[in-house]
Amino acid sequence: MQQNPNKIGLYIHIPFCDFMCHYCDFAKTARWDQEIVNTYFKSLHSHLSYWLRYLQKNFKDFSFASINFGGGTPSLFSSEYAPLMELLRPYLQSQQEISIEANPKNCSPTNLSTWRSLGFNRISLGVQSFQRQGLDFLKRNHNPDQAIESCKKVGAYFDNFNIDLIYSWPEQSLSMWMQDLQQAISLKANHLSLYNLTYAEKTPIGRAYLRGKIKELPDTEQVQFYNSAMSLLKKHNYIHEEVSNWSKETFSCIHNWLYWQGSYYLGIGTGAHSYLPSPNHHKGERFYYSRNLKHFKPITSTCKRAVPPQITEIAQHLPIFLDSRQADSWLLEMISCGLRTHRGIDVSYLELKSHTQFVPKNLVLEALESGLLFYENKRLCLQAQEWFRETSWSLLVSECFH
Numbered sequence: 001m002q003q004n005p006n007k008i009g010l011y012i013h014i015p016f017c018d019f020m021c022h023y024c025d026f027a028k029t030a031r032w033d034q035e036i037v038n039t040y041f042k043s044l045h046s047h048l049s050y051w052l053r054y055l056q057k058n059f060k061d062f063s064f065a066s067i068n069f070g071g072g073t074p075s076l077f078s079s080e081y082a083p084l085m086e087l088l089r090p091y092l093q094s095q096q097e098i099s100i101e102a103n104p105k106n107c108s109p110t111n112l113s114t115w116r117s118l119g120f121n122r123i124s125l126g127v128q129s130f131q132r133q134g135l136d137f138l139k140r141n142h143n144p145d146q147a148i149e150s151c152k153k154v155g156a157y158f159d160n161f162n163i164d165l166i167y168s169w170p171e172q173s174l175s176m177w178m179q180d181l182q183q184a185i186s187l188k189a190n191h192l193s194l195y196n197l198t199y200a201e202k203t204p205i206g207r208a209y210l211r212g213k214i215k216e217l218p219d220t221e222q223v224q225f226y227n228s229a230m231s232l233l234k235k236h237n238y239i240h241e242e243v244s245n246w247s248k249e250t251f252s253c254i255h256n257w258l259y260w261q262g263s264y265y266l267g268i269g270t271g272a273h274s275y276l277p278s279p280n281h282h283k284g285e286r287f288y289y290s291r292n293l294k295h296f297k298p299i300t301s302t303c304k305r306a307v308p309p310q311i312t313e314i315a316q317h318l319p320i321f322l323d324s325r326q327a328d329s330w331l332l333e334m335i336s337c338g339l340r341t342h343r344g345i346d347v348s349y350l351e352l353k354s355h356t357q358f359v360p361k362n363l364v365l366e367a368l369e370s371g372l373l374f375y376e377n378k379r380l381c382l383q384a385q386e387w388f389r390e391t392s393w394s395l396l397v398s399e400c401f402h
Contacts, residue, residue: 006059008276009258010067012044012084013269014074015293021128022139023166025200027271027291028072037080039297040269045083046299047268047318052087054307054314055266059277064088065263066097066255069120075102078114085118097122097160097254104142104150112157122253123154124162124193129169130183131176137169139204151187160251162191167229168222169197170214177225178232185236190251194229195244196222196388226388243340243387260337270296273323278311283330283353285311286323295319327354331401336394344381345397356401363396373397 016037017030055062067088069081085092092098099122100115107125115123127147129135135143142150154161163184167177184192199209199216208214230240238246242260247253258265264284267274271291278285289296296319308314315322325333331354338345347358358380360368367373372383373393382393 004263006062007065007263008055008062009255009263009265010064010088011255011265011267011272012048012067012069013267013272013289014069014071014077015040015270016071016076017073018076019141020139020204022137022204023197023200023206025203025206026072027269029293036293037077040293041077041080041083043296043298044269045087047296048084048087050299050307050318051266051268052091057307058309063093064091064096065258067099068255069100071101073103073106074100075106075111078111078118081115081118092119099124099253099255101126102150102154104147107150107153109153109157112153116157121158122160122162123158124164124191125151125154125189126164127151127184128164128166130180131172134166134169134172134176134180137171137205138166148183148187151184151189155188160191161189162193162253163187163189164193164195166195166197167225168217170217172217172225174221174224174228178228181229181232185233190248191253192233192238192246193244194246196226223388227385230384239342240384241342243390260341261343262334262337274320276311283325283327286325287311287315287320288323290319290321292319328398330354331356332394332398335398335401336390339380339382339394339397340387340390342381342384344379346378347375347380348378350401354401358401360400361396364400367393367396 013027015028016032017028020028020030098120100120101124103126107123127150128138128140130144130147132144151161151163165180165184167180199206199214201207201210205214209216229246233240233246238248239252240246241252242256245253245256257263264276265274266276267289270289270293273286273288275284275286299318312322314320331350334350335345351357360375364373368375372386374381374383380397382390386393
């Protein structure tokens with residue numbers, strides 16, 4: 001996928017949670033009241049309006065490739081999204097992917113009906129595990145029966161829904177993992193996101209891990225869980241798109257591919273990241289909002305009157321921070337994201353954008369000869385069983401661009 005300045009993704013971050021999962025390190029808070037929520041949604045409306053004016057001014061034919069509401073827990077709210085969706089109405093198209101992340105306890109018929117009426121057409125359900133032991137460790141606030149029932153409710157309202165699962169939590173067995181997968185398959189989820197548990201430093205389980213109170217499963221077991229998932233889901237006709245994502249045919253997540261292939265996207269809300277075209281940088285401009293909820297406020301009338309043409313100027317009066325990337329880091333990121341997908345990387349495009357030439361070195365040549373890597377029509381792909389070790393491969397491949 002080539003970068004298209006007139007076709008970008010939109011991400012809107014909702015930081016509110018009614019409980020704190022012990023593995024999550026996203027920008028979030030469980031300390032909020034209705035006044036804080038009202039102010040936040042008012043701020044989202046003013047910032048979205050502002051950025052729409054910026055995009056209209058700089059990219060006259062722009063449209064949104066996909067829209068995603070993430071968090072936090074976006075499913076805590078329903079009709080609150082109406083003003084935002086009204087702002088977006090002129091940019092909505094038929095069959096456009098509009099997703100919202102949801103927790104099982106929030107999937108009431110009323111919420112599901114409201115989301116659908118507002119234009120949402122894809123639900124990403126944060127189940128994480130169908131095992132009581134796994135839910136207890138991850139500190140989820142639903143039980144296995146509620147998770148199953150929520151999936152059935154979501155399936156009754158939405159043709160397109162994803163189930164998130166986490167694996168490799170302590171004391172999880174291969175049998176438990178296969179039961180989780182079989183359950184997700186039986187619920188007819190047409191997209192699955194399977195995440196290997198990570199121990200982020202600032203999370204409760206991350207701190208416990210650093211203190212030695214939690215032991216990570218051996219690498220051999222984690223690889224076994226991954227390989228077993230690949231084998232089982234292939235039998236059930238799921239397409240393995242990326243190291244953590246599988247989908248049924250025609251149910252690929254468009255928003256995910258924007259990230260994986262270096263396309264443009266706008267993120268609004270606390271901690272949200274953006275990557276937009278820029279006349280000053282041929283690789284685009286990256287920036288992000290502060291994670292501090294207190295910094296995200298409605299835009300003042302003074303700022304609303306004129307939208308500067310440069311993001312560097314916008315950063316002077318909005319709570320955003322520029323994220324400068326060197327050419328080497330851009331190239332490595334593009335290689336890293338591409339090699340962990342079944343589409344691989346477009347070598348011609350990377351050569352053009354980075355002003356380099358791809359010349360395979362010894363280890364890469366050996367991998368090409370053995371079939372772990374394959375190169376055809378200027379596209380380099382890595383075998384799926386190696387996606388779990390993508391970091392090492394990305395470094396080796398990046399050294400071949402010079």
